Amino acid sequence: MWRYGAGVLSALLLAAGGVVLFRGAAQTEAPLPQPKPAPAGMAPLPPAPVAVPSATARTREEKRFDRYDKDRDGRVTREEYLASRRKAFAKLxxxxxxxxxxxxxxxxxxxxxxxxxxxxxxxxxxxxxxxxxxxxxxxxxxxxxxxxxxxxx
Structure with a gap:
């Protein structure tokens, strides 16, 4: 029974030590530098807009469809569908x-x-x-x- 008590006590001591170390590290971090004020008589410039590239939200099935649709007409013909199978068959x-x-x-x-x-x-x-x-x-x-x-x- 004393082993369980020693285990619980050591776990509590480790947790308390972690809290002390975490709080000590948080207090020693340097503050972020403040932006420099604009010179007198000049209005501060607004921040430049950031151009974020847009990505198309294509699903896995749309990508798979595009791999089969070789002539890009929006339809998969029987020949287009079987082309990959024929290549695999020809290898064997x-x-x-x-x-x-x-x-x-x-x-x-x-x-x-x-x-x-x-x-x-x-x-x-x-x-x-x-x-x-x-x-x-x-x-x-x-x-x-x-x-x-x-x-x-």
Whole structure:
């Protein structure tokens, strides 16, 4: 029973020490510098408006639809829909006979597993399994201008 009491007491002491340290750090922070007053006879300038770039609110399904709609006419035809499947099928159909045999599928699958099994243990751990994921293009980043180097005198 005394162990529980010692545990509770140590937890309270740790919490009290954290409060003391937190309040001490808050009191030692330097105050923010005050803006300089405008020279006499001049009215202060209003702050310049900040141009915020607008982003389109496109859902995941709208983006997926756009990937399939190759001719950008707002409609996905059967040919557009099946194009990605045909590419995947063509990669697996090694002998190009238009039919996917079990052997062709098994060779592709076994090769993919062997490439992922880095330690040759005949099993995939989480890190090795992650390498079997389909590579995706990274999301587009903000095209912000690079910072300018200051001129040296």
């Amino acid at each position: 159909d090694v002998n190009r006979d238009g039919q996917l045999s079990f052997d062709e599928w098994a060779v592709a699958t076994t090769t993919k597993f062997a490439k992922a099994d880095a330690d040759r243990s005949a099993t995939l751990d989480a890190a090795e399994f992650a390498t079997t994921a389909i590579p995706r293009k990274p999301a587009a980043r903000c095209a912000c201008p690079a910072p300018r180097a200051e001129a040296e005198d």
